[in-house]
Amino acid sequence: MEAQNSQFKTKIGLIAATLGSAVGLGSIWRFPAEAQQNGGGAFLLVYIVCVLVLGIPVMVAETALGRAGRSDAMGVFKALSPKTKWWIGGLFGVVTSYLILCFYMVVAGWTLEYLWSSITGTLYSSGADLSRAAMDATYHSRMEEYISSDSSPLIATWIMIIINIGVLLMGVQKGIERCSNIMMPMLFVLLLLFGIYSISLPGSAEGLEYFFKPDFSKISWGVVGNALGQTFFSLSLGMGILVTYASYYPKSTNLVGTSVTVSLLTTVVAILMGVIIFPTVFSYNMDLEQLRGTTLVFVTLPEVFAQMPGGRWWSILFFTLLLVAALTSTISIGEVSVSFIQRRFRKSRIVATLIVLLPLFILSALCSLSFGSLSGVKIFGENIFNFLDMFTTNYLLPITSILAVLFIGWFAPKGVLRNEITNGGRIMGGLSPVVEGVIKYLAPVLILIIFIYGII
Ligand code: PFF
Numbered sequence: 001m002e003a004q005n006s007q008f009k010t011k012i013g014l015i016a017a018t019l020g021s022a023v024g025l026g027s028i029w030r031f032p033a034e035a036q037q038n039g040g041g042a043f044l045l046v047y048i049v050c051v052l053v054l055g056i057p058v059m060v061a062e063t064a065l066g067r068a069g070r071s072d073a074m075g076v077f078k079a080l081s082p083k084t085k086w087w088i089g090g091l092f093g094v095v096t097s098y099l100i101l102c103f104y105m106v107v108a109g110w111t112l113e114y115l116w117s118s119i120t121g122t123l124y125s126s127g128a129d130l131s132r133a134a135m136d137a138t139y140h141s142r143m144e145e146y147i148s149s150d151s152s153p154l155i156a157t158w159i160m161i162i163i164n165i166g167v168l169l170m171g172v173q174k175g176i177e178r179c180s181n182i183m184m185p186m187l188f189v190l191l192l193l194f195g196i197y198s199i200s201l202p203g204s205a206e207g208l209e210y211f212f213k214p215d216f217s218k219i220s221w222g223v224v225g226n227a228l229g230q231t232f233f234s235l236s237l238g239m240g241i242l243v244t245y246a247s248y249y250p251k252s253t254n255l256v257g258t259s260v261t262v263s264l265l266t267t268v269v270a271i272l273m274g275v276i277i278f279p280t281v282f283s284y285n286m287d288l289e290q291l292r293g294t295t296l297v298f299v300t301l302p303e304v305f306a307q308m309p310g311g312r313w314w315s316i317l318f319f320t321l322l323l324v325a326a327l328t329s330t331i332s333i334g335e336v337s338v339s340f341i342q343r344r345f346r347k348s349r350i351v352a353t354l355i356v357l358l359p360l361f362i363l364s365a366l367c368s369l370s371f372g373s374l375s376g377v378k379i380f381g382e383n384i385f386n387f388l389d390m391f392t393t394n395y396l397l398p399i400t401s402i403l404a405v406l407f408i409g410w411f412a413p414k415g416v417l418r419n420e421i422t423n424g425g426r427i428m429g430g431l432s433p434v435v436e437g438v439i440k441y442l443a444p445v446l447i448l449i450i451f452i453y454g455i456i
Contacts, residue, residue, distance in 0.1 A: 008248055016181045017328075018262050021241050023184065024329030025107050026234035027270040028322060032277045033293035034230045039218030040210045044274065046219060046227040051267050054446060055231045057438045059242060059259035061405045064420035066246030067255070068412070072340040073097075073240030076247065080412045089403035093240030096396040097336045098356075100239060103367040103388045104333070105164075105360060108326040109156030113146065114298060115319035116156075123302055124312050136286055139302050143295045147371040154368045161360050164330050168338055168353045183328075187321040188269070194318070195275040197308065204279030211278040225454025228447070229393035234270060235263055236329075238397035238404070240336040247339075254427055255420055256435055273297075280304050294386070394455045402447050409440035 008014035035043045069076025074090030117123040126138060147153055198204060232238045246255070277300050281288055284303060291299055301318065305311035334356060341352035366374065370384035379387040408417050421435055422428045428435070 008250070011253070013181060014249060014253060015258060015261060016184055017332075018242070018245055018258065019265055020184055020325070020328030021245065021332030022234065022236045022262050022266045022329075023187070023269050024236075024325050025104060025111070025322075026230070026236075026329070027266055028273050028325060029107055029297050031230060031234060031270040032273050033296045034226055035211065035274055035278075036288060036291065036296055037293045038223045038226050039215060040278070041212055041214035042216065042218035043223055043227055044211060044271070045214040046224050047230055047270070048267065050224075050227050050231040051235070051263055053438075054228065054443055055235045055237065056259050056263045057435070057443045058232070058237045058401045058405055058447075059235055059263060060256050060421065060435060061408045061417075061439050061443070062237060062242040062401075063246035063249065063255045063259060064417055065404055065408050065412075066243035067249050067251075067253070068408075068416045068420050069243075070247045072247070072343045073243045073336050074340060075343055076243055077407065080416060081407075084411070086403075086407050086411060089400065089407060090240065090243070092396065092403065093238065093243065093400045094336055094340050096392055096400055097239040097241060097333045099388055099396070100233075100392050101330060101333050101337075102360060102363040103385050104326075105160050105330060105364040106153065106157050106368045106385065108160040108323070108330055109153055109158075109364075109368065110147065110298060111319055111323045111326055112156045112160055113152060114302070115316065115323055118305075118312060118315040118319055121312060123315065124306055132284055135303055135306060136284065139299045139306075140290070140295075142302075143298045147295065148375070150369055150372040153371070154365055157364050157368045158361060160326075160330070161357055161364065163327065164334055165353060165357050167327065167331050168334050168357070169350060183321060183324040187325055188265075190318060190321055191269060191272040191276065194304070194314075195272050198276045198279045198283075198304065201279055201283035203283040203285075207279030207282035208275070210282065211274045221450075221454040223454075224450055225394060228450045228454065229397060232397035232401055233393050234266055236332065238400035239333060240340075240400075241332050243404070244336045244339050245332065252423065254423065256428060256431075276301075276304075398447050398451045398455065402444055402451075405439050405443045405447075409436070409444070 008017060031047075035047075065076050065080075066073075069079040071079050072090075073093045074087050077084075077086040077090045080086075114123065123142075130138060199208065236242055246253075249255075249258075277296065280286075280300055280303070281291070286300070286303075302315065305315040305318070308314055334353075337356040338349070338352045341347050341355050342349060345352075347355065367385040367388060370377065370386075375383055377384060382390060417436055417439065418432060419425075421432045
């Protein structure tokens with residue numbers, strides 16, 4: 001299928017697919033881990049402010065860029081300013097998305113393993129009869145042992161790559177729209193149910209307080225920097241994803257409305273995850289400090305399931321939906337590079353898909369093994385996986401996002417931004433100068449300040 005000719009069929013399909021890309025392991029796996037490492041409620045507060053003040057405007061800027069340029073993440077810059085070097089900004093996005101994909105695929109693999117062991121029952125074979133402390137230790141060491149073994153996580157990662165190749169070869173509408181239309185609402189409902197369950201646990205109040213009551217003394221520039229990185233990660237910003245997706249949007253799509261809807265719904269998912277995880281951790285008296293961020297969700301949730309009536313079935317349902325959430329995200333991020341290769345180098349979809357995904361068999365393997373036999377390989381004191389996660393999220397995403405807002409706000413042909421925000425003057429009325437002002441002035445300045453103080 002020619003990517004250029006594909007457009008999303010329905011408005012709901014478009015929002016669902018964009019949401020499918022946004023809601024992924026970032027909100028479900030990464031958010032609780034970041035919240036835990038950055039002071040709980042303090043992090044939540046800063047994260048919400050970052051989403052509202054920076055996430056939404058950057059999303060409007062990126063979708064405007066995509067729809068105006070109607071090309072891949074790099075091509076949009078060339079289409080709008082052919083004789084300049086701005087395309088380098090787009091190339092940055094493509095590279096960033098690819099680096100993220102390398103370690104993200106590994107977490108998708110972990111999800112697959114947890115689904116599989118829920119189905120076979122091995123995840124719960126000893127669970128329910130154990131004491132709390134023993135159960136804690138069991139699930140903790142299970143995850144630690146699993147990721148530090150070499151072969152199983154690697155095979156799971158490879159299976160995920162193969163599944164991605166399959167879906168990407170089917171093309172934009174068929175592959176992505178169908179999956180996310182059904183699964184995303186289901187995931188929402190499921191998280192809501194788990195959230196209610198978790199709040200009903202004895203002693204959950206302490207966890208809710210930890211998550212919702214900000215301890216202002218914990219807010220530092222470092223926390224703000226991490227919250228900004230998490231904002232970009234969870235909303236799929238700075239990765240070329242939304243630029244690429246928006247190049248398939250019809251002219252009638254309300255970009256501001258879509259950005260607000262997608263950002264808020266994604267944030268609700270992240271908050272729901274906090275509501276599920278932290279009351280549980282406190283209710284079960286788990287040692288929050290001991291739970292390594294990366295493994296938090298995979299240790300906590302099975303413990304919940306082990307004690308829920310019908311837990312194994314809940315577990316199967318949850319990890320299935322999480323896997324789909326991960327898949328819609330990997331597909332969307334893979335689409336950035338596939339569309340890039342297809343359009344830049346005039347390759348067929350099949351060839352482009354293979355060029356993009358085959359090297360991952362090696363690159364993701366390096367990330368997977370970085371908890372196992374490559375754990376001794378350190379880059380700036382971190383293993384390969386953690387380094388890539390930190391470097392892409394905290395450095396590359398903000399840089400790519402700044403370039404996108406600066407370009408569309410200041411350097412793209414005059415009127416492009418306004419035209420995209422207002423759909424040629426038909427919507428938004430008096431609000432459009434405000435949105436434009438935020439994109440031109442507030443967003444780049446704030447991101448730069450946070451970047452300088454919070455990250456560098
Ligand atoms: N917003 C997506 C998420 O939170 O999962 C971002 C993403 C990251 C999408 C990595 C795809 C991906 F491979």
